Amino acid sequence: MGIFRFSDMPLKKKITLIAVVSSSVSLLMACLVFILSESLTFPRVMRQNLSNLAQIIGDNSTAALSFNDSRTAQGLLDTLKANPHILSACLYDLKGQVFARYARPDAPQYWPAVVWEEKSEFSGGSVRIFQPVLSGGDRVGTLYLESDTREMQLRMMDYTLVTVVVGVLAFLISLLVASRLQQRVTGPLQQVVDRMKDIAKGEGDLTKRLEVTGKDEIGEVAEAFNTFVGKLQGVEDMKLDLISVVSHQLKTPVAEINGFIENMMMGLTGELNPKQKTYLDEMRAIGRENYRLITDLLSASKIDRGVVTVDLKPVSTKEVVGLAIRDYEVPLARKGLSLELEGVWEGGMLYADRDKLVEALRNLINNAIKCTDKGSITVRALTEGDMGVIEVADTGIGMDAETMGRLFTKNRVLGKEAHRSGAGLGLYITKNFMKQQNGDITVTSEKGRGTCFKLAVPRFKPGEGGRL
Amino acid sequence: MSGKATILIVEDQKGFRMIFEDVLVAAGYEVLSAADGERGWEMSKERKPHLVLLDLGLPKIDGFEVLRRIRADAETQNTPVIIFSVMGEQNSVKKAMDLGANDYIVKGFHPPLQILGKVKEQLAPSNP
Ligand SMILES: Nc1ncnc2c1ncn2[C@@H]1O[C@H](COP(=O)(O)OP(=O)(O)OP(=O)(O)O)[C@@H](O)[C@H]1O
Ligand SMILES: [Mg+2]
Numbered sequence: 001m002g003i004f005r006f007s008d009m010p011l012k013k014k015i016t017l018i019a020v021v022s023s024s025v026s027l028l029m030a031c032l033v034f035i036l037s038e039s040l041t042f043p044r045v046m047r048q049n050l051s052n053l054a055q056i057i058g059d060n061s062t063a064a065l066s067f068n069d070s071r072t073a074q075g076l077l078d079t080l081k082a083n084p085h086i087l088s089a090c091l092y093d094l095k096g097q098v099f100a101r102y103a104r105p106d107a108p109q110y111w112p113a114v115v116w117e118e119k120s121e122f123s124g125g126s127v128r129i130f131q132p133v134l135s136g137g138d139r140v141g142t143l144y145l146e147s148d149t150r151e152m153q154l155r156m157m158d159y160t161l162v163t164v165v166v167g168v169l170a171f172l173i174s175l176l177v178a179s180r181l182q183q184r185v186t187g188p189l190q191q192v193v194d195r196m197k198d199i200a201k202g203e204g205d206l207t208k209r210l211e212v213t214g215k216d217e218i219g220e221v222a223e224a225f226n227t228f229v230g231k232l233q234g235v236e237d238m239k240l241d242l243i244s245v246v247s248h249q250l251k252t253p254v255a256e257i258n259g260f261i262e263n264m265m266m267g268l269t270g271e272l273n274p275k276q277k278t279y280l281d282e283m284r285a286i287g288r289e290n291y292r293l294i295t296d297l298l299s300a301s302k303i304d305r306g307v308v309t310v311d312l313k314p315v316s317t318k319e320v321v322g323l324a325i326r327d328y329e330v331p332l333a334r335k336g337l338s339l340e341l342e343g344v345w346e347g348g349m350l351y352a353d354r355d356k357l358v359e360a361l362r363n364l365i366n367n368a369i370k371c372t373d374k375g376s377i378t379v380r381a382l383t384e385g386d387m388g389v390i391e392v393a394d395t396g397i398g399m400d401a402e403t404m405g406r407l408f409t410k411n412r413v414l415g416k417e418a419h420r421s422g423a424g425l426g427l428y429i430t431k432n433f434m435k436q437q438n439g440d441i442t443v444t445s446e447k448g449r450g451t452c453f454k455l456a457v458p459r460f461k462p463g464e465g466g467r468l
Numbered sequence: 469m470s471g472k473a474t475i476l477i478v479e480d481q482k483g484f485r486m487i488f489e490d491v492l493v494a495a496g497y498e499v500l501s502a503a504d505g506e507r508g509w510e511m512s513k514e515r516k517p518h519l520v521l522l523d524l525g526l527p528k529i530d531g532f533e534v535l536r537r538i539r540a541d542a543e544t545q546n547t548p549v550i551i552f553s554v555m556g557e558q559n560s561v562k563k564a565m566d567l568g569a570n571d572y573i574v575k576g577f578h579p580p581l582q583i584l585g586k587v588k589e590q591l592a593p594s595n596p
Binding site (some may be wrong): 152259263266268309311353435 | 481484485486487488490491494554558559562574575580581583
């Protein structure tokens with residue numbers, strides 16, 4: 001177990017803890033002060049009470065002392081029975097001789113020698129006082145009273161019990177209240193945190209806003225955050241618009257240049273010498289690659305703006321594969337790779353958007369050629385249950401786990417490898433297109449041995465006029 | 469008959485017009501061209517080409533409107549029309565096909581031989 005750190009605690013625990021601790025501490029302080037003040041005042045009160053009692057008894061016994069009537073005095077002391085806390089009492093005459101005495105039956109039958117001066121003391125769980133008995137200002141004797149302190153002890157125990165019970169109750173209630181209340185603080189904050197994490201991961205929906213619930217600091221954070229997201233969205237929209245406008249502007253001239261190159265290669269401008277043919281071959285390759293890149297940029301910006309639509313129809317695997325491999329003869333030949341087709345001719349009908357499926361497949365073939373230096377590329381059609389599957393397997397460089405983890409995202413667009421192999425949009429678009437067609441793309445790869453991408457789309461079942 | 473067929477190209481981009489014209493002329497067709505929708509529609513009606521290659525984004529009136537007029541007029545309603553589209557704009561292709569276009573060519577994507585193939589297909593006698 002690591003060291004406990006307050007700063008690592010979740011906010012909701014912190015708030016609960018602070019509330020509970022501070023309320024418990026203040027309650028405890030109040031109880032302590034109360035008990036302390038009680039324990040300070042109680043002896044004084046007891047002494048005062050005892051002294052008052054002594055005063056009354058003394059006043060009533062002056063006559064008995066004056067007339068040496070010890071029976072009356074004894075009778076007077078016997079009335080102390082009524083007070084269960086009085087342990088013993090003793091009346092002394094002026095010479096200090098015991099005149100009358102009383103002791104609670106269960107108390108020790110012991111009376112001290114007279115003490116002349118007025119005096120009170122606490123000791124051994126009892127209070128004792130000696131008090132002169134005066135008659136008209138003249139001393140006629142001395143009264144001794146002893147009382148136990150049980151009353152005080154009982155009261156103190158009661159107070160302690162009440163303090164503990166109230167303390168525990170208060171603790172539980174404050175825990176309950178605090179854990180309820182903390183949600184009103186941490187709930188909105190958690191929302192802000194979650195949304196920020198979403199956006200930081202690049203999956204956040206920038207059109208969504210936080211609900212601003214109050215005018216407190218959290219409300220302010222939410223509002224500031226919303227303003228921030230608004231600005232971010234503005235920048236994002238601007239970026240998408242820019243990409244879209246620039247690609248559109250680039251597309252036509254690139255397509256025109258490609259057209260002129262094609263026409264020259266067809267011989268429309270006359271016989272070509274071998275060098276011209278080589279140059280045109282290169283130009284055509286560059287032109288096509290650029291056209292593909294622009295198309296990818298446009299597709300990606302459409303995906304990001306959420307304006308991709310699909311036109312699902314029955315389409316044959318054969319047609320899709322045929323369209324997809326059409327332009328790759330030259331690039332394959334140039335790298336000395338062979339293209340194997342397996343199962344394509346018996347592959348059934350798919351229910352898909354033909355152009356999007358073709359573009360998806362072309363992206364995979366393009367990647368396979370790019371990442372393979374010797375061996376072959378296999379395009380394989382098969383069926384798996386309700387799904388039609390087209391695989392593109394190569395014997396190329398393969399991928400490590402890190403690359404695999406980043407596939408299907410466009411995180412690499414501005415990465416350092418971006419210009420080495422492409423814009424890094426191909427698989428992002430492919431994945432999106434497959435999802436739009438109710439399909440999916442999966443991959444298996446081994447570093448140094450090869451890669452196999454697998455496109456799956458629902459099969460079309462002829463006769464019933466619908467998907468399987 | 470392919471040698472004498474007249475084809476009208478309605479395309480505002482000079483480069484594309486030239487590319488398609490050259491391919492078709494080399495293949496022996498007689499080629500007319502118009503650089504905007506209005507002129508395209510007038511020429512379809514006056515010159516009665518055997519086939520119209522029609523771009524969709526055109527000045528004055530757009531390709532969809534030209535197509536609508538061709539299909540609405542008794543004199544031209546049976547003229548085959550192949551539209552030019554841009555890669556990644558399947559929506560407009562679908563809209564044009566629904567309006568009665570016979571086929572489409574993706575600019576910068578379909579090489580000349582395929583364009584010729586599509587043209588021949590539309591002009592073949594078996595095709596209405
Ligand atoms: N068949 C493959 N073999 C090995 N690595 C591959 C293969 N296919 C894709 N990759 C890896 O995945 C990365 C992403 O592929 P993706 O198609 O998304 O982008 P790209 O090919 O780099 O660029 P673009 O397709 O936009 O031109 C590639 O850069 C490459 O590292
Ligand atoms: Mg790629």
